Amino acid sequence: MSLDITKQINDWPYEPGQINVRLISGDDGRPKIQMRVDLGILQMETEGRPDGVRPEGYESLLEMHEDRLDAHVGEHGSDDDFSLDQEACRHLRDEAVQYYHRYISLLVLEDYEGVVRDTSRNLRLLDFCGTYAESDQDRAMLEQFRPYLTMMRARALAGQALEAGEAKAAMAALDDGLEQIRVHFDETGHAEEFESASEAALLREMRDSLAPKLPISAREELRKRLERAIMQENYELAAILRDELKMTQE
Secondary structure: OOOOOHHHHHHOOOOOOOOEEEEEEOOOOOEEEEEEEOOEEEEEEOOOOOOOOOHHHOOOHHHHHHHHHHHHHHHHOOOOOOOEOHHHHHHHHHHHHHHHHHHHHHHHOOOHHHHHHHHHHHHHHHHHHHHHEOOHHHHHHOHHHHHHHHHHHHHHHHHHHHHOOOHHHHHHHHHHHHHHHHHHHHHOOOHHHOOOOHHHHHHHHHHHHHHHHOOHHHHHHHHHHHHHHHHOOOHHHHHHHHHHHHHHHO
């Protein structure tokens, strides 16, 4: 059997600027995700680690290191002295890229549950490396991707809600995503970048397109949430909610 994949590539032309994805049935009978890239085709499992590998029997390297942490805490009573060296962090970052390719593919396929699963998993990785990486560089390296992951997760949660006919829940998911992104910029000392962040802008656009569809009861709930935000002196959230109310009244 020829190993040349020219025919498969020619049968599925690459389209620059597009995320070209399809779901196929594998020879093992299980579904596979394929992504067309400029130099060929990426193929991924729909569940577990995208490349299908189970490192040391675990679903992923992240799960393996989390189990190491649990064992360490069980033996020593705390997570003191538990750490991830540079090689472990590099392998975890490489693994995260696999999940990135899959969750952007799943978003195109409108598998919102899968997007939530994989983005939540990569956010967990950011927290894990941020807490336990030995070097400052490894602790900080992945943080730059937190706004993007948060945005993608919020989009997927909103998509799930809209599929269920729950515009109010979709709006809440977008609001929550915006708030998490704002907190990230605040905590990293870049609060001034929140308003111009592309991730925040995309969620605002989605929110603005949803606002006119909210029923009267949902608008009343927005007013109550605005009042609570003001009482709690959460003025950034209050500003977001105030904008939503204006949109619903137009």
